[in-house]
Amino acid sequence: MRRPPRTRLLLWHATAALPVLGAAAAFYGPALARTGGVWPAPLDDVYIHFGFARAAALGHPLSWIPGNGYSSGGTSLIYPLALAPGYLLGFRGPWLGLFAALLACAALLDLCSSLRRLLEPRGPGAATARWVAWVAPLFVVAVPLLDWSWFSGMEVALLGAVLGRALVAVRRAELAPPWRRPAEQRRAGLLAALLVATRPEAVALAAPLAVAVAHAAGSLSAAAALARASLPTALLLAAQAAANRAFTGEWGAAGAVRKLVLSNPYPTPLEKAVEVLKNLTALRVQALEAALGGPSVALILPLLGLVAALDRRTRRLAVPLLIGAYGSLLLVALNTTARFQNLRYAAPALAMLLVAAALGTEALARRGRLAAGVAAALAVAALAAPSAWFARQIDHFARSSANIAGQQVEVARRLGARAPRPRRVLLGDAGAIPYLSGMPAIDGLGLGGYRGMPFARASVHGVPAVVELIERLDAAERPDVFALYPSWWGGLADVFGRRVDAVKIEDNVMCAADEKVIYEADWSALAPPGERREGALDAVDIADLVDERAHGYAFAAPRGGWVVGAVLRDDGGAPRFDAGRLIPEGREQSFAAGVAARGPAVLALRTDGGGPIALGVAVGRPAEDEVRVEVPERPADRWSEIRVPLREVAPGDLVRIRSLQGTFRSFHVWLLRP
Structure with a gap:
């Protein structure tokens, strides 16, 4: 792929920065006003990443909290490692969110740069398609629902950057001369594995990308090419599963154990299938229709993606992108929380669909002036239709950030100020509380991990099973305070806790309940650890x-x-x-x-x-x-x-x-x- 002239490249980067930074300002500005200056995080899960990042910076990688041991509960293996340098540079407390925001903007600009390389026209029709590379950044930020996730502080923006680079690597493997092709195939395979390390459901894209690399092997062995492109992902998944088994007793990650419909032992297969269908319906209607502007215009993006899939130059990228988009949604539908948290689990699928549509726009524009006009009209319609949701998504981002700051951050402040200082807090999948209070914690839902104990599996079976695991701990190791939603923890908070404080928020749109309660613990009804009956x-x-x-x-x-x-x-x-x-x-x-x-x-x-x-x-x-x-x-x-x-x-x-x-x-x- 030839490089454009330096002046044109600098101008392109300047124009690309405008929509990305403008969208970032549009989301962060109102949110900062709502949080009273606390850096906005619309999801408490952001602070879970921050906890993993802090632990990594302190020399405890793959741990949520130093001392808790290995945790498989992080939704991304590499995102905390990307955040850890920010912690070491002095971005502490909520201000690690500022570093995450800078990282998100840089990642999105990197995605735009990858798109430019993919969309730079070559050969016949180049003149009529040159404009597509200039509007590529608009494809990145055109969908407000996706922008919400881009700037949330989660790993989605990093996934976008890795996605762009993986696609460029696949294109390079296709165009490289035979003597360089094996190295490019290995590069594509490594980046595909990095996709999966960023978000596990990206395996739906990594697999077809490996097939695309093998299909483009040319005079080389297709089987060898497939091995080079797929082996890194296979080794990553095998290593992760082996580590999970060795340290937790489970082959799957804690998030899969806790959240997948299939993990629940009580429903029948039919009941589980109904739940998956509900998730699929919600994802289709809300993420692939309403978020894209409604049923009539929502079809334009997949239609443009189909154009790319039919074009000889772009099909090796477009077909994997379409398979990856819809395949990842199928995987996400297995998640019991897929319909919640502003559909954040659909963000990777939307990103893949938008990239496929950009490729389709360029493929259509290469067909001549008339086709270029049709491509422009379709692109304008597809990119303009979701814009009606910008105000609502920006407002939701701000309100969600205010919820997290008003509840989770405030609970952390109050716990940190308690005297004497609590020994350990029991909570449920809450990131801000242990991260901001600096207090040791046990996550009763199991995503944080605690010394290999099966809290994630126990939380699926029921709250009393979680209490049984706490009974296994030495008395001095048991949490002496709780920070819980009472409705989630019946049989624990009301039986073993004494309510001492609570934080209640108004206008709740993101937290699991409007009130989080602080309890002092009384475990006197538990058996001593290791108790054995005589005889x-x-x-x-x-x-x-x-x-x-x-x-x-x-x-x-x-x-x-x-x-x-x-x-x-x-x-x-x-x-x-x-x-x-x-x-x-x-x-x-x-x-x-x-x-x-x-x-x-x-x-x-x-x-x-x-x-x-x-x-x-x-x-x-x-x-x-x-x-x-x-x-x-x-x-x-x-x-x-x-x-x-x-x-x-x-x-x-x-x-x-x-x-x-x-x-x-x-x-x-x-x-x-x-």
């Missing part, structure tokens, strides 16, 4: 996911095994918490016995109050040998225990407990000496 050969603490995993525990799912929790009196009259699962009538739970040797035992089952039920118990034998156990009505204010003599239990035997009549509320299981 126990083995024990399974139901709903403690660590214990369940160690025993190969299985429960009736879907539509069963729901986690519940209670604080009832034990045999000594003291209140004691335990979590358990509901086993519906006709369903069963099972576990592998961890006894040391074969022999007789007594199966002890903890349950709470309720009416008469009947259970069936079998140990390593066919169902017809099942022992039926009649359980009478139990008092509601204390724990009850069901005892079943077992003739013989061997190490690894499968112990099956079936609910024959009524729903069995199973909280704890012991195998005791007879």
Whole structure:
């Protein structure tokens, strides 16, 4: 690709900066006015990135908070590393957001520069298409919904820069002479992997880009080209999965465990499919129609992308972009939060669609003066149609930033000012609170990670399962304050917390609730860590996911095994918490016995109050040998225990407990000496 004259290049950069910096000012200016001078962040997730960046700058990469250990909960592997130099340069507290804003503007200008290189016409028709490169920056900032994400402080702008460079690399691999083509193919592969490291759903683009590189191999081996272009992404995904497994026990990242529809054990496959369809419908209507100006004009962008896909010069870029755009939306639809946070998960798809449309505009303009006129008309219509949403998106950005500053930032300030200083705060996926207060924290939703414990998985199963993990911690390690939304944490905040403060905001458009409450913790109802019952050969603490995993525990799912929790009196009259699962009538739970040797035992089952039920118990034998156990009505204010003599239990035997009549509320299981 030839370089244009220096003067024309400088002029192009000057004109490209105008729409990018103008859009940035349009969003940041009103938001700063609303936040009272706190650098605007319309999402609390921005501060989660800041936490990862601070940890990286302090020598703890891939940790949310130094001391918490490895975390797979960051939505971007490389964005915190890009922010870390800002922290080292002195951009601390909310002002790391200013560095993020500068980085976003630089990334968008870099995307514009990549587009210029891709759109510079060559060969026949160059004269009628030269104007397209000059309007390329307008494609970048034309959609207000996308601009909201570009300037949010999230990783989307960095993704745009990497996207542009990856496309340029694919074009270079296509045009390079044979002796240079392998190096260009490897470069394209590395940048494709960098796309996935920036946003995981970009794998929907990385894969077809690798195929495009192989298709353009020419006289070289297509298989070798495909390997060069795809191997970096494959190695990245394999390394990430291996690290997740080694440090967290999960192959997937914490965000996938917590947010993907497929991770929820309770709904049926049909119910999960319905949820995905709801997400797809919302994304299509709100992000691919309304945000682009309405159903009639929203088709112009994919139509221009189709023109690029049909053009011989641009199809190797346009086809992957279209596949990547719609493929990423399919992946995003698996996310339970896809419809929320101003559709930020649709931003990568919109970016890919706009780039494909820019390529289509250039491809059409090369067809002659008449075609160039049609291309100009379509481009004007496509770029002008979304403009009606600018005022609304700018206002939403400002209001969202005011929400985060008024609630999350204020809670951080109040916690930081408490005396004596709290030891550790329990929160739910909140970034500003630990980052700005400088306080150690445990994220109850699991995205922050804490010493390999499965908080993300537990939060999907239910709040009492999160409490079971806290019970595993030493008393001095347990959080002594909470900063939670009460409606999200029923059974924890109201049971183990005493309300001492709260921050309530008006005009809430972004926070999960208008009030965030600060509690002082009281964990006196929890068992001491490592507590062991006298005479126990083995024990399974139901709903403690660590214990369940160690025993190969299985429960009736879907539509069963729901986690519940209670604080009832034990045999000594003291209140004691335990979590358990509901086993519906006709369903069963099972576990592998961890006894040391074969022999007789007594199966002890903890349950709470309720009416008469009947259970069936079998140990390593066919169902017809099942022992039926009649359980009478139990008092509601204390724990009850069901005892079943077992003739013989061997190490690894499968112990099956079936609910024959009524729903069995199973909280704890012991195998005791007879």
